[in-house]
Amino acid sequence: MPTKIEKDAISGQMTTGHEWDGLKELNTPLPRWWLWTLYATILFSLVWVVLYPAIPGTGWKGLTGWTARGDLPAQVAGERARIEPMLARLREATPEQVAADPGLRAFALAGGRGAFAQNCAGCHGSGGQGAQGGYPSLADDDWIYGGSLEAIGHTIRHGVRAGESDEQRGLAMPAFLATGMMTAPQIADTAEWVLSLTGRSTDAAAAGRGEALFTENCASCHGERGEGNRDMGAPRLSDRIWLYGGDKASIVRSISYSRAGVMPAWATRLDPAIVNMLTVYVHSLGGGE
Ligand code: HEC
Numbered sequence: 663m664p665t666k667i668e669k670d671a672i673s674g675q676m677t678t679g680h681e682w683d684g685l686k687e688l689n690t691p692l693p694r695w696w697l698w699t700l701y702a703t704i705l706f707s708l709v710w711v712v713l714y715p716a717i718p719g720t721g722w723k724g725l726t727g728w729t730a731r732g733d734l735p736a737q738v739a740g741e742r743a744r745i746e747p748m749l750a751r752l753r754e755a756t757p758e759q760v761a762a763d764p765g766l767r768a769f770a771l772a773g774g775r776g777a778f779a780q781n782c783a784g785c786h787g788s789g790g791q792g793a794q795g796g797y798p799s800l801a802d803d804d805w806i807y808g809g810s811l812e813a814i815g816h817t818i819r820h821g822v823r824a825g826e827s828d829e830q831r832g833l834a835m836p837a838f839l840a841t842g843m844m845t846a847p848q849i850a851d852t853a854e855w856v857l858s859l860t861g862r863s864t865d866a867a868a869a870g871r872g873e874a875l876f877t878e879n880c881a882s883c884h885g886e887r888g889e890g891n892r893d894m895g896a897p898r899l900s901d902r903i904w905l906y907g908g909d910k911a912s913i914v915r916s917i918s919y920s921r922a923g924v925m926p927a928w929a930t931r932l933d934p935a936i937v938n939m940l941t942v943y944v945h946s947l948g949g950g951e
Pocket residue numbers: 778781782783784785786796797798800804805806807808809814817818822832895905922923924925926928940944
């Protein structure tokens with residue numbers, strides 16, 4: 663119930679004029695500093711609205727005409743100009759020269775990491791650890807085509823079975839069942855022999871029959887003892903690293919229908935400087951030769 667505004671006898675403060683059952687409300691003003699801060703922010707926002715494009719949907723550009731988006735090209739250009747001398751050197755240098763120059767190498771590794779995350783990690787994993795289904799690890803000592811700077815650079819530039827240049831990697835393995843070159847029992851025997859190369863065969867008789875079949879049909883690409891052949895891109899079969907799985911069923915599948923992993927060629931997609939960065943970066947992942 664409204665009563666008259668008066669000075670409260672106990673606190674010495676003014677009341678608001680509200681009273682409930684004898685209880686009166688004191689009028690406690692906001693602190694000065696708080697009010698001034700509020701006024702300052704209001705003023706600030708008014709100035710801001712006048713200077714910058716701050717009213718959505720109205721097309722108001724502000725007196726300065728400045729936008730973050732408008733600023734971006736200049737920033738990007740500035741950044742490009744800053745790294746351009748390095749990129750120019752990377753374009754000219756061989757990966758060996760890059761690796762031998764500490765400053766250039768550090769720059770290449772940093773850039774290579776970013777370019778790898780953007781272009782390669784989807785297939786090869788974020789740390790180059792590889793993935794099931796034919797995507798090889800790039801961080802181990804097991805190379806299909808070779809782990810020297812030269813070999814890695816070649817693979818990146820020309821790709822694998824990408825069909826973009828004569829220099830691409832990777833022969834085609836015949837699909838032995840699908841083309842009728844072998845029967846299913848022969849393939850099972852050959853797979854048993856392949857298992858025996860890593861001491862995993864459980865059927866010595868079948869493996870024995872498979873040995874001759876292997877020599878006849880497979881050794882020309884994979885080597886007499888399945889040691890692999892980098893020129894052909896035929897993986898080593900005598901280790902425990904598999905692109906498509908090393909259990910008998912997977913091996914039978916590989917022989918029956920063949921595999922043909924594809925990796926894009928990057929020479930046509932990326933700046934040669936980036937290809938060099940990637941080469942040095944991949945070489946540094948752990949398996950560089
Ligand atoms: C679309 C998937 C895909 C992408 C993207 C991809 N790769 Fe590959 N890469 C493959 C496959 C599949 C193979 C194995 C080909 C084979 O079976 O012989 C391979 C093989 C390689 C090899 C040879 C490995 C060896 O053991 O000799 C290197 C090096 C390589 N990739 C680097 C890269 C780099 C660097 C990038 C990024 C610029 C990249 N790859 C992007 C699928 C891909």
